[in-house]
Amino acid sequence: MKHTAQEMITQYGPAYFGRMGASISHDIKNCLAIMNENAGLMSDHLMMAQKGTPLDIERFSEIVQRIEKQIARADGIVKSLNNFSHSMDNPEQQIDLDEAVGLAFGLGARIIANRNININHTQAADKLYVNGSLFFLLFLIWSILEKITENLASGALLNISSIKDENKQVCLSFQCEQPFASDFGLEASGRTLDLFQAKLVLDDQHNRADLIFGN
Amino acid sequence: MSDEKVLIIDDEQEFTQALAERMTTRGMTVSTSSSAIEGLKNVEEHSFDVVVLDLQMPEMDGIETLKVLKKKKPELQVILLTGHATVEKGIEAMKLGAMDLLEKPADLTTLTEKIKKAQAKKMILVEKKAEERIKDIMETRGW
Numbered sequence: 137m138k139h140t141a142q143e144m145i146t147q148y149g150p151a152y153f154g155r156m157g158a159s160i161s162h163d164i165k166n167c168l169a170i171m172n173e174n175a176g177l178m179s180d181h182l183m184m185a186q187k188g189t190p191l192d193i194e195r196f197s198e199i200v201q202r203i204e205k206q207i208a209r210a211d212g213i214v215k216s217l218n219n220f221s222h223s224m225d226n227p228e229q230q231i232d233l234d235e236a237v238g239l240a241f242g243l244g245a246r247i248i249a250n251r252n253i254n255i256n257h258t259q260a261a262d263k264l265y266v267n268g269s270l271f272f273l274l275f276l277i278w279s280i281l282e283k284i285t286e287n288l289a290s291g292a293l294l295n296i297s298s299i300k301d302e303n304k305q306v307c308l309s310f311q312c313e314q315p316f317a318s319d320f321g322l323e324a325s326g327r328t329l330d331l332f333q334a335k336l337v338l339d340d341q342h343n344r345a346d347l348i349f350g351n
Numbered sequence: 352m353s354d355e356k357v358l359i360i361d362d363e364q365e366f367t368q369a370l371a372e373r374m375t376t377r378g379m380t381v382s383t384s385s386s387a388i389e390g391l392k393n394v395e396e397h398s399f400d401v402v403v404l405d406l407q408m409p410e411m412d413g414i415e416t417l418k419v420l421k422k423k424k425p426e427l428q429v430i431l432l433t434g435h436a437t438v439e440k441g442i443e444a445m446k447l448g449a450m451d452l453l454e455k456p457a458d459l460t461t462l463t464e465k466i467k468k469a470q471a472k473k474m475i476l477v478e479k480k481a482e483e484r485i486k487d488i489m490e491t492r493g494w
Contacts, residue, residue: 158435162407165434165455166363172456173369180376202365249362252409290410 145224145271152275159246160217167210174202216242223271231266231273233298233306234259240277241296247282252290258297264306266349268332276328277308280336280347284310287317301348308347315342355379355470356398360390360416361405361432370403373459379466387411391419399427400470403462406433406440406452414443421448426476428469432457 177199185191219239237257241248248255266273285294294312301307310316316338329336333350357379359367367383374381382397384390387408394402402420406413413431420427431444431452441452450469453462 162434166366169432169434169455169457170363170366170369173366173373173459176373176459177369180373199369202369206365246407250407250409250412 148275149224149271152278155247156220156243156278157217159244160213163213163246164210167206167213170206171203171210174199174206212242220274223274224269227269228267229270231268231270233264233266233308236266236270236273237277237296237298237308240274240281243274244278244281248285251285251288253285253288254291254293256293256295258295260298260300264298264300266306266332272328272331276332276334276347279328280310280345284312284316284345288312288314301346306349308349310345310347312343316345317342355466356400357381357403357466358384358390358393358397358399358401359403360384360387360408361403362386362408363405370459374463374466377459377463379463387413387416390416391423394420394424394427400473401428401430401450401466403430403432403466406431406444414440414447417444417447417449426473426480428473430462430465430469 178196181191181196181199216239220243234257241255241257281296285292288294292312292314294310297309297311299307299309335348335350337346337348338344339346355378357374359370359381361367361383362385364383364385367385371381371383382393382399384393387410390402390404393399404413404416404420408416411419413433417429417431420429425448428450429448431449432455433440433452434455444452450472451465453465
């Protein structure tokens with residue numbers, strides 16, 4: 137049964153936005169908490185200096201650097217959120233596959249981190265493009281990523297690489313030493329596959345899944 | 352009253368480092384652990400009054416850690432810290448015996464007050480436990 141993009145947005149859009157929003161806001165809160173404690177530390181040092189303890193410039197500089205690091209981190213998170221928010225602007229566009237993988241992973245990084253899964257993303261030597269909606273590509277990549285990592289043991293390493301296969305088709309490959317779940321039927325991503333004329337191929341050992349794009 | 356012995360368990364090490372330093376300046380004895388597993392080991396090996404515990408962590412989350420902590424040391428007081436506290440999580444944490452739940456970024460004055468209250472509560476529980484033990488010994492030995 138074919139589903140229109142609009143039907144799919146109505147059905148899966150809010151849940152995906154909600155899940156990613158929760159993951160991102162949690163990360164931003166962590167950045168704010170670190171900045172808050174380090175700003176407090178600076179305040180403590182200044183208070184001690186006012187009472188006559190000489191200010192340790194090196195120590196003070198370290199604290200400033202920690203705050204700057206968290207500002208850069210929060211900025212990256214908000215940029216991802218902004219890109220995600222605009223992902224529905226164009227129903228059809230040429231998308232850089234590796235950029236989309238980076239964004240999909242960045243949005244759900246907290247969820248993957250909580251599962252203690254390490255992801256190694258190897259980008260293609262030349263840029264590979266996929267045509268379609270960025271929102272649905274992110275949703276498709278995330279659905280696969282979430283399903284795959286759901287059953288992996290803590291500490292597992294998942295390799296993701298974008299390649300052009302022997303038929304010159306753009307392919308996103310997910311590989312792990314451990315087998316993925318045998319039940320690989322993804323209702324939502326199954327429908328999204330149609331939008332990209334794509335297919336998901338799982339090998340016999342269940343430790344490699346290839347997302348092969350048709351357009 | 353003696354200094355509060357506090358353990359902070361959070362995977363954000365730059366957070367625990369800064370918070371620990373500020374709490375130490377305020378007279379508390381603070382240890383840190385960057386994972387639930389490490390934190391549980393720390394609790395086994397050392398004595399703490401209060402554990403400040405992050406709700407979302409890799410491998411074992413705050414709720415699971417809280418269950419284990421309360422099973423191992425029921426008198427230990429736990430204050431949960433979270434990026435975003437849902438009402439459901441808050442209720443679940445309280446039912447499991449958490450003393451409080453604070454949202455990040457937390458105000459240190461508020462956290463310090465809660466730690467002091469938690470330490471006092473732990474002392475009462477420890478004294479009560481000791482009284483019960485003495486009573487039990489006296490009854491069983493017939494003194």
